[in-house]
Amino acid sequence: MLPPLARPRRIAVIGGGIVGVALARALAVRGLGEVVVYEKERRLAAHQTGHNSGVVHAGLYYAPGSLKAELCTRGRGQIRDFCREKGLPYREVGKLVVAVDESELGPLAEIERRSRENGVPDLERIDDPARMREIEPHVAGIAAVHSPHTAIVDYAAITEALAHDARGAGADIRLGSEVTGLRIIGETAHVATPHDEREFDLVVACAGLQSDLVAKLAGADASPRILPFRGEYWQLSAEANDLCHGMIYPVPDPRFPFLGVHFTRGVYDDVRLGPSAVPALAREGYSWARISLKDTLGSIAWPGAGALLREHWYMGVDEISASLLKRRYFEKARRFVPELAMTHLAGKSAAGVRAQAWGRDGSLIDDFAVDRLGPVTLIRNAPSPAATSSMAIADHVIERFLGERTPAA
Numbered sequence: 001m002l003p004p005l006a007r008p009r010r011i012a013v014i015g016g017g018i019v020g021v022a023l024a025r026a027l028a029v030r031g032l033g034e035v036v037v038y039e040k041e042r043r044l045a046a047h048q049t050g051h052n053s054g055v056v057h058a059g060l061y062y063a064p065g066s067l068k069a070e071l072c073t074r075g076r077g078q079i080r081d082f083c084r085e086k087g088l089p090y091r092e093v094g095k096l097v098v099a100v101d102e103s104e105l106g107p108l109a110e111i112e113r114r115s116r117e118n119g120v121p122d123l124e125r126i127d128d129p130a131r132m133r134e135i136e137p138h139v140a141g142i143a144a145v146h147s148p149h150t151a152i153v154d155y156a157a158i159t160e161a162l163a164h165d166a167r168g169a170g171a172d173i174r175l176g177s178e179v180t181g182l183r184i185i186g187e188t189a190h191v192a193t194p195h196d197e198r199e200f201d202l203v204v205a206c207a208g209l210q211s212d213l214v215a216k217l218a219g220a221d222a223s224p225r226i227l228p229f230r231g232e233y234w235q236l237s238a239e240a241n242d243l244c245h246g247m248i249y250p251v252p253d254p255r256f257p258f259l260g261v262h263f264t265r266g267v268y269d270d271v272r273l274g275p276s277a278v279p280a281l282a283r284e285g286y287s288w289a290r291i292s293l294k295d296t297l298g299s300i301a302w303p304g305a306g307a308l309l310r311e312h313w314y315m316g317v318d319e320i321s322a323s324l325l326k327r328r329y330f331e332k333a334r335r336f337v338p339e340l341a342m343t344h345l346a347g348k349s350a351a352g353v354r355a356q357a358w359g360r361d362g363s364l365i366d367d368f369a370v371d372r373l374g375p376v377t378l379i380r381n382a383p384s385p386a387a388t389s390s391m392a393i394a395d396h397v398i399e400r401f402l403g404e405r406t407p408a409a
């Protein structure tokens, strides 16, 4: 591990999503330096943070010992306490992960094992369909695990509240400020926007879908590249709202880093189905109409493209067909909620695009990944559950790269 930097004074954070803003707040509130946040959009939480499922994950899926497992567990409690302190909605509606047939029992047992090792509180293994229906009356399956403390929140509102604290502690949050240059000169880093250039002792890039591009600005390796996966949602009609009381998830395909189309009751009591995982044709490709030749050709030319295609072509075809054909999407969900009808899918709601890191060998990187290049720290992979883990990711960066201990709560 690299030695921690001497206590920095001037710190830039690139990215006004929940990870960047949580970090800026932690730095400013602890008085670790003069903090400037650069966000290219005119509002905070404009990308992944404002377009997700709003789930506070309890740590069911993640490999024990991984950063995801550790920071999700820490972050979950921090988000809960922060919401309570600020009066923001935090609802423990619970999550049921349902195995529909025998082929899913092995992967379900692995989820149970990981959950127990990760310390998921009050986890229940269920083999009796009647018990399953006490929790979710419309579900069909042969076994399940239930996590009663998995919660839902509004991550955009949390980001605004974190930003309010950060500003209150002196952080300067600059909206509409795209970082277009990042040069390391000796022990400092120079951050350029179309408006100005400034020198910092430390820069932390939390740039989500652009994290590889920002890393390249600093002279870092182009790998891992970001591969954008669009998550499409369908809104359930009001008459179907009761089909799901909390969250109902399928057993995910362990070869793929996504959780599968699920039912989620949002904080404002709407029920959504999703998200899918469709390869997007642009980093900010929120629909099929948003195409970037640069992003798409860049992905096709990436050394890992052939390997990824060989391994996951079937999954790609399946996701694309479910995006184009409502019936395919509906069939995925009806497997575990048979009373669902096509007419209950009232319309597509806003999609999100996941920033998934992708290695040169074609592998999709599962764990969170953070790199350092002199005075620049680069968050290179922060997919789900990074919103849940955001405050813990901030502490991790501060502990590991600034050598500062997190004060006891």
Ligand SMILES: Cc1cc2nc3c(=O)[nH]c(=O)nc-3n(C[C@H](O)[C@H](O)[C@H](O)COP(=O)(O)OP(=O)(O)OC[C@H]3O[C@@H](n4cnc5c(N)ncnc54)[C@H](O)[C@@H]3O)c2cc1C
Pocket (backbone or CB within 6 Å): 014, 015, 016, 017, 018, 019, 020, 038, 039, 040, 041, 044, 045, 046, 047, 048, 049, 050, 051, 052, 053, 054, 055, 056, 057, 177, 178, 179, 180, 206, 207, 208, 209, 210, 211, 214, 230, 231, 275, 351, 352, 353, 354, 355, 382, 383, 384, 385, 386, 387, 388, 389
């Ligand atoms: C469909 C979907 C569902 C998800 N569901 C969940 C969930 O239920 N629970 C959960 O915990 N996680 C979930 N996630 C993951 C979670 O949303 C992300 O992991 C998290 O929001 C990452 O936050 P971030 O700040 O790293 O990225 P972002 O929110 O994407 O923020 C990055 C910011 O950097 C800015 N930026 C980029 N380049 C520059 C530049 N050059 N200069 C200035 N600014 C720049 C961007 O404009 C952006 O605002 C989901 C994600 C998606 C897409």
